[in-house]
Amino acid sequence: MPALKTALGYHRHLLKSLALTMCLLGFSLDSFAQPQVAQLTDVKNCQYLKQIEGGSGYGKNFSWQKLAKYAVLSQAEKIAATHVIWVRFDPVGGFNGIAVANAYRCQS
Numbered sequence: 001m002p003a004l005k006t007a008l009g010y011h012r013h014l015l016k017s018l019a020l021t022m023c024l025l026g027f028s029l030d031s032f033a034q035p036q037v038a039q040l041t042d043v044k045n046c047q048y049l050k051q052i053e054g055g056s057g058y059g060k061n062f063s064w065q066k067l068a069k070y071a072v073l074s075q076a077e078k079i080a081a082t083h084v085i086w087v088r089f090d091p092v093g094g095f096n097g098i099a100v101a102n103a104y105r106c107q108s
Contacts, residue, residue, distance in 0.1 A: 035076040035103070038083040046106035049081050053100050060095045068099035076103045 054071025056064035068089065076084050081103035091097040 035073055035081045035084050038085055038104070040085060043083050043085065043104040043106060046083060046104040049079055049103040049105055051087065051100060052076055052079075052081075052084070052103050053098055055092075055098050056096045058096060062095065064091070064095060064097045065089055065099065068097055072099045072101045076101070079103060080105060082106045 052072050052075045054068050054073075054075060056067035056071070061067055069086075072084065083104045083106055084101040085104070087100040087102060089097060089099050
């Protein structure tokens with residue numbers, strides 16, 4: 001009897017995994033793609049979404065630009081932007097700052 005319970009538990013787990021895989025495959029892979037950094041000529045036939053700002057946070061961050069860029073790309077991903085164009089990088093003090101980008105959605 002314990003072997004039967006183990007086999008049934010394994011099959012239930014397998015079915016749940018298969019169902020989850022099928023659900024994930026039902027979503028477009030574009031929804032998991034990180035937006036690409038582009039030039040203005042790359043987005044001439046795309047839909048402008050909005051301007052996004054991202055900060056590096058507080059602290060002594062010597063590479064604040066990298067942190068601010070990541071914050072912008074994360075926001076762009078949430079609004080399903082496919083491309084971003086950097087507008088400016090504004091330092092705030094010596095170790096922190098803000099990145100600003102325009103977000104676009106382009107059709108494949």
